[in-house]
Amino acid sequence: MNENESRLGRIMDGIGGIVDSYAVTLKHLFRKPITEQYPEQKKVLPERTRARIVLTRDPEGEERCVSCYLCEAVCPTDCISMEGAERGDGRRYALWFRINFARCIFCGLCEEACPTLAIQLTPDFEFSKYHVLDLVYEKEDLLIEGCGKNSEYNYYEHAGVAVGFDKGEHPGEAKPVDVKSNMP
Amino acid sequence: MPRLVIDDREIEVPEGTKVIDAAGRLGIMIPRFCYHEALGAVGACRMCAVKFLQGPFKGVQMSCMVDAKDGMVVSTTDAEAVAFRKWVIEWLMKNHPHDCPVCDEGGHCLLQDETVSSDHSRRRFLGSKRTYRDQYLGPYVQHEMNRCIHCYRCSRFYREYAGYRDLGAMQIADKVYFGRFRDGRLESPFSGNLVDLCPTGVYTDKTSRFKVRRWDLERAPSVCIGCSLGCNTVAGAQFRAVLRIEARTNPDVNGHFICDAGRFGYSYTNGGAGFRQRPREPMAAGAGIGREGALERAFGALEEVARKYGPESVAALGSDRNSVETQCALKKMCAAKGYLPPVFFLDPAARRKTCEAVARLDERIAFSRSELESADFVIIAGADPLNEAAMSALALRQAFRKGGRIVVIDPRPVSMPFDFEHIPVVPEAIPRIFGMIVANSIPGEGGGLDANAGKFLRKLDRRSEDATLQSRIEDLAAGLAAAKRPAIVCGTGIVDETTPAFAADCALLLYRAGKRAGVFYVLPGANSYSSAVLSENDGRTFADILEAMEGGSVRALVVVENDLFRNFPDTRRLEEALARLELLIVIDYLPTGLENRASVFFPSSTAFETGSTFINQEGRAQFAHPVHAGGVPILGGSPEHVFRPDVPGGGQKPAWSILHGLETGLSGSGGISAEEIIASHPAFGAIAPLRYPVDGVRVIPVQSKEEFTSQSVSGGEPAPPRGLRLLLVDWMFGTGEISAYSDTLLESIPEPVLTMHSADAERAGLLDGQEVALRLEGGTVEVRLRVTEKMAEGVILLPRHQNLRWQKIRGFPALIDPERIAAL
Numbered sequence A: 001m002n003e004n005e006s007r008l009g010r011i012m013d014g015i016g017g018i019v020d021s022y023a024v025t026l027k028h029l030f031r032k033p034i035t036e037q038y039p040e041q042k043k044v045l046p047e048r049t050r051a052r053i054v055l056t057r058d059p060e061g062e063e064r065c066v067s068c069y070l071c072e073a074v075c076p077t078d079c080i081s082m083e084g085a086e087r088g089d090g091r092r093y094a095l096w097f098r099i100n101f102a103r104c105i106f107c108g109l110c111e112e113a114c115p116t117l118a119i120q121l122t123p124d125f126e127f128s129k130y131h132v133l134d135l136v137y138e139k140e141d142l143l144i145e146g147c148g149k150n151s152e153y154n155y156y157e158h159a160g161v162a163v164g165f166d167k168g169e170h171p172g173e174a175k176p177v178d179v180k181s182n183m184p
Numbered sequence B: 001m002p003r004l005v006i007d008d009r010e011i012e013v014p015e016g017t018k019v020i021d022a023a024g025r026l027g028i029m030i031p032r033f034c035y036h037e038a039l040g041a042v043g044a045c046r047m048c049a050v051k052f053l054q055g056p057f058k059g060v061q062m063s064c065m066v067d068a069k070d071g072m073v074v075s076t077t078d079a080e081a082v083a084f085r086k087w088v089i090e091w092l093m094k095n096h097p098h099d100c101p102v103c104d105e106g107g108h109c110l111l112q113d114e115t116v117s118s119d120h121s122r123r124r125f126l127g128s129k130r131t132y133r134d135q136y137l138g139p140y141v142q143h144e145m146n147r148c149i150h151c152y153r154c155s156r157f158y159r160e161y162a163g164y165r166d167l168g169a170m171q172i173a174d175k176v177y178f179g180r181f182r183d184g185r186l187e188s189p190f191s192g193n194l195v196d197l198c199p200t201g202v203y204t205d206k207t208s209r210f211k212v213r214r215w216d217l218e219r220a221p222s223v224c225i226g227c228s229l230g231c232n233t234v235a236g237a238q239f240r241a242v243l244r245i246e247a248r249t250n251p252d253v254n255g256h257f258i259c260d261a262g263r264f265g266y267s268y269t270n271g272g273a274g275f276r277q278r279p280r281e282p283m284a285a286g287a288g289i290g291r292e293g294a295l296e297r298a299f300g301a302l303e304e305v306a307r308k309y310g311p312e313s314v315a316a317l318g319s320d321r322n323s324v325e326t327q328c329a330l331k332k333m334c335a336a337k338g339y340l341p342p343v344f345f346l347d348p349a350a351r352r353k354t355c356e357a358v359a360r361l362d363e364r365i366a367f368s369r370s371e372l373e374s375a376d377f378v379i380i381a382g383a384d385p386l387n388e389a390a391m392s393a394l395a396l397r398q399a400f401r402k403g404g405r406i407v408v409i410d411p412r413p414v415s416m417p418f419d420f421e422h423i424p425v426v427p428e429a430i431p432r433i434f435g436m437i438v439a440n441s442i443p444g445e446g447g448g449l450d451a452n453a454g455k456f457l458r459k460l461d462r463r464s465e466d467a468t469l470q471s472r473i474e475d476l477a478a479g480l481a482a483a484k485r486p487a488i489v490c491g492t493g494i495v496d497e498t499t500p501a502f503a504a505d506c507a508l509l510l511y512r513a514g515k516r517a518g519v520f521y522v523l524p525g526a527n528s529y530s531s532a533v534l535s536e537n538d539g540r541t542f543a544d545i546l547e548a549m550e551g552g553s554v555r556a557l558v559v560v561e562n563d564l565f566r567n568f569p570d571t572r573r574l575e576e577a578l579a580r581l582e583l584l585i586v587i588d589y590l591p592t593g594l595e596n597r598a599s600v601f602f603p604s605s606t607a608f609e610t611g612s613t614f615i616n617q618e619g620r621a622q623f624a625h626p627v628h629a630g631g632v633p634i635l636g637g638s639p640e641h642v643f644r645p646d647v648p649g650g651g652q653k654p655a656w657s658i659l660h661g662l663e664t665g666l667s668g669s670g671g672i673s674a675e676e677i678i679a680s681h682p683a684f685g686a687i688a689p690l691r692y693p694v695d696g697v698r699v700i701p702v703q704s705k706e707e708f709t710s711q712s713v714s715g716g717e718p719a720p721p722r723g724l725r726l727l728l729v730d731w732m733f734g735t736g737e738i739s740a741y742s743d744t745l746l747e748s749i750p751e752p753v754l755t756m757h758s759a760d761a762e763r764a765g766l767l768d769g770q771e772v773a774l775r776l777e778g779g780t781v782e783v784r785l786r787v788t789e790k791m792a793e794g795v796i797l798l799p800r801h802q803n804l805r806w807q808k809i810r811g812f813p814a815l816i817d818p819e820r821i822a823a824l
């Protein structure tokens, strides 16, 4: 290979590279900008975006959460804690329920684990705080009025325990056994 | 011994071992619901299916129903067996409700585990689910019958193993129901074991209902300090509160089970209702004072008293609730400072009885609770097993089930869940009667016995003046003569001072006569063994210290974990004597009331928080491991949003560490070392190096120094006392120091009653159920009267009940003129 040829080729390559990039810059100078002016302009995020967590209610308006501790168990950052309690009618609920959003990584595992559809992640990601302790949310802060993503499911309708629905009243259940009868 | 192969691994097991247990020895856990080591096999659940490839028979069989035999080749992973087990799960789930999220068993549920591991997740069955109505079963056990898988464990335990009849199986076929005939409290004081036994969530612990999941509990092996048996438990804590106690298997001590008082009587450590009862801060004269301030003040004041009046003016009192570490630290402090050596007993008679019992325990005749289970003839002398050491009654029930004969010689209307013979006599007559049974069981003059044993035998009375009693004794003696493993269960409560040693000698005599005989003592408290060992050469008790306080020679008193006003029989005298003290230092974790009188009060930690050693009634040292760090529980409301480095309401030190502070004046976490514990008494040598196997170590000698030295009880029938003898008795619920501060037990505590024989009642013109006034030396006690024929004449029984001011009795043995009991 000739040494002069290759030197010329490399010079041409260099010039071409510079010209190309100027051309791109020049082209963009005359394009419409695509930057979104957040926070003045807000984007509608997909429904399944994983951000701020809420506790929802069932269609009857009762708190869905039964304080089963499953979300707390599955949470990889251990940021959920709660204490279960029993209501007068036997219904199990969370006496207190807290999520430390300073630790939450919005992985969504809690939502996946929740058997009652109580805990749900929402697209609202805007809740930064100046003080880290303000990111510890209590049940009052988490509980919303609505049903969230599912407007039908009521766990206690299916549970089989006599809360809200009597024994034998849940779908697919037979009447309670009468232990004092000898009828087959 | 059959050899068989399970999953390609060979094992040799004793004859009669079930294949499921043989696999267990290889570390292969065959799934099971109905099989349980203590309850045996019934083959009800079909979950333990394995495939037999070679041997006496082939094919899929239930491993819990088949005895291991030579030449068997078993596969637990064979496709056919796995498929079989999968179907079992599917058909069990056919009726199972959809309620794991609200079920407290979730997380440690056998059914849940097997369902997940068999990969069953979709319901294919199209029919409906069977449902049941639930029952109210009392304050401890929650019932949710839909979850039942019909393994029969509950009814087998409740009726067969424990001997109570109010819970069991009803109905047939698809309608089988486990419960009571009607709603109501479970009668068995062992009902809590249903919670552990039920493989699903039919029975769950009501005291911790919905509060916690098993996976969140900080769990550690612990030891119950409810009575002297020291049953093994697993304690679980969350949110700085102990929330659940489960039975821990220890074949020598409690088997698989514990009693309800031990299981549910834990809330004292949390501070009872509202968590406020437990004293958590050091105090001086009832007002808060910092930790450093308290130590400074107490140390200075002790030095001051010792300087002014000499170190012998400082006395110290421990208790049976102290751990071994605490008792040794107390002893060490007193020795180092020249204070009077500590005392651990209030009553000289109790000290003597406990010391006598402890001195006699040795490897030859000390029976563990499991040995009691296989005894074939049991004499219970002056003990009320169910009330004084509940789990021993369950052991006796097993002895009964195996065909053992049981006779109770005790004045109280003893009740236990099996048939036994009862000879109700006054305490002083107890040793003579069981001595006669023992003597009559050995033919002739005891030829073949060594000199000492022969001499002891010849001293024993053989004949009673009472002909009916005599024929009864002869009948029992014939039974004892035929027995191979007889046991004597001896109490230390109501009996005379010489009875415990006499019981040991009788057991030794039977041992010498060629039987595998033993003695099983019931001691007054959790760590009585250690109290006795540490005061064996020191006859003093609190009674002597009290006199010295009154005489002015004792000016300062250190009380370590003793609920003095509950335990001492003369409240007024105690108050006056305490008022004369210049310095009262109290260390405790219970709100005994002494904390407000104390010049300086130090809150100590419980065994759940620091871990400590207790020695049970058969001389087994057991370590209760620390479970959690303590502090005010954060249950009942969300915790504050604050950062803090310490545990609110926590940081209490164990009593031994506080005592170290009082000795040296230095705060810090110093305490007592293993060497120092061993130095406290030669018996503790076996404790080294404070790292026990989890089953504990026995610290008793191979051979006791004393044998056949007990006082002879011959010399005819004791003269009946004039008047009625008042006996203070313990109940399973309502009389214990620990249970008094556990509000979880409140609902179990029966109303106090004075119990009297019907003949005595008739003579005094009193009726059953009447409110009576009992005039004691120190005042009148009003109490309901219970009249029964199932007890001895000449005694009346008063429980040390927490709702009864029995402390007006003024002295431990009390003779009451029947005139002093009047109807209200």
Ligand code: SF4
Residues within 6 Å of the ligand: A071, A074, A075, A076, A077, A078, A079, A080, A099, A103, A104, A105, A106, A107, A108, A109, A110, A111
């Ligand atoms: S989203 Fe993930 S990290 Fe956040 S609370 Fe749920 S499980 Fe925990």
Ligand code: SF4
Residues within 6 Å of the ligand: A064, A065, A066, A067, A068, A069, A070, A071, A072, A110, A113, A114, A115, A116, A117, A118, A119, B101
């Ligand atoms: S998993 Fe759902 S029901 Fe269970 S505690 Fe969490 S939010 Fe409540």
Ligand code: SF4
Residues within 6 Å of the ligand: B147, B148, B149, B150, B151, B152, B153, B154, B155, B178, B197, B198, B199, B200, B202, B203
């Ligand atoms: S209640 Fe529990 S222990 Fe009793 S049969 Fe049913 S599953 Fe078994």
Ligand code: SF4
Residues within 6 Å of the ligand: B224, B225, B226, B227, B228, B229, B230, B231, B254, B258, B259, B260, B261, B262, B263, B389, B390, B391, B392
């Ligand atoms: S028998 Fe005694 S040691 Fe055992 S659990 Fe009951 S109270 Fe505790």
Ligand code: FES
Residues within 6 Å of the ligand: B031, B032, B033, B034, B035, B042, B043, B044, B045, B046, B047, B048, B049, B062, B063, B064, B065
């Ligand atoms: S464990 Fe064998 S049949 Fe239930």
